[in-house]
Amino acid sequence: EPEVTQTPSHQVTQMGQEVILRCVPISNHLYFYWYRQILGQKVEFLVSFYNNEISEKSEIFDDQFSVERPDGSNFTLKIRSTKLEDSAMYFCASSEEYNQPQHFGDGTRLSIL
C-alpha cells in the first residue's frame, strides 16, 4: 500500500539554525499538510498546500516557517531560525482530493538544543 515517507526520523539542531524536514507524499495525492505534536500535547495543524500554494495556515505558522514542493515529489517544511519551543514531532500528511482521508507519515522528531 502506498505510504507517506518522512526523513529524517530524528533531527537534532542547535537553536537559531535552519532546519528542513522532508516528506514524500503518496504519488497521486494533490493536497499536502504539516502537523506537529509537542510532547504531551495535542497534534496541531500547521499548514495545508494545494496547487503549489498555501491554502490554509494556523497561527503557529508564522514567518519562521515556509513550505515548498520543489520537484513534484517532495514536500518540505523549513524553519528558518529554530527556537527551543519548536521541539516536537512533525507529521506530514497527504490526501487524494478535497475532503478525502488524510494519510500520515511516521513523523520526524525535531530536537532543538
Place this chain on the structure above:
Amino acid sequence: GDSVTQMEGPVTLSEEAFLTINCTYTATGYPSLFWYVQYPGEGLQLLLKATKADDKGSNKGFEATYRKETTSFHLEKGSVQVSDSAVYFCALTQGGSEKLVFGKGMKLTVNP
C-alpha cells in the same frame, strides 16, 4: 474555536475486554468526525469516520456513532486484542477547511 475533548488515559485492559473511549466536540457548524490510531513507531492511520449526524463509522471491529444531540463520537469495541494496543485520537474537520482538529489522544495497552 472548534475543539475535541477525549479521555486521556492511559488505559490498560485485558484481552477480550470491552472498550469505550469517550470523545466530545465543540464546533460551530456540522463537522465531520474521525478516529485515528497510532501504533508504536508509526504514523497516524485513519480508523473510521462519520460525516453527518447518526452516521456510524466502523472498521476492524471498532464502531463510533455521530451523536449531534450530545456532541459525541465515542469509540467502542466489543472484544479488544493485544494488537489493538496503540494511541487513539479523536478528530474533526469543519466544512470549508481541511484542517484536522485533534483531541489529546489516549494510550491503550491490552494485556494477554
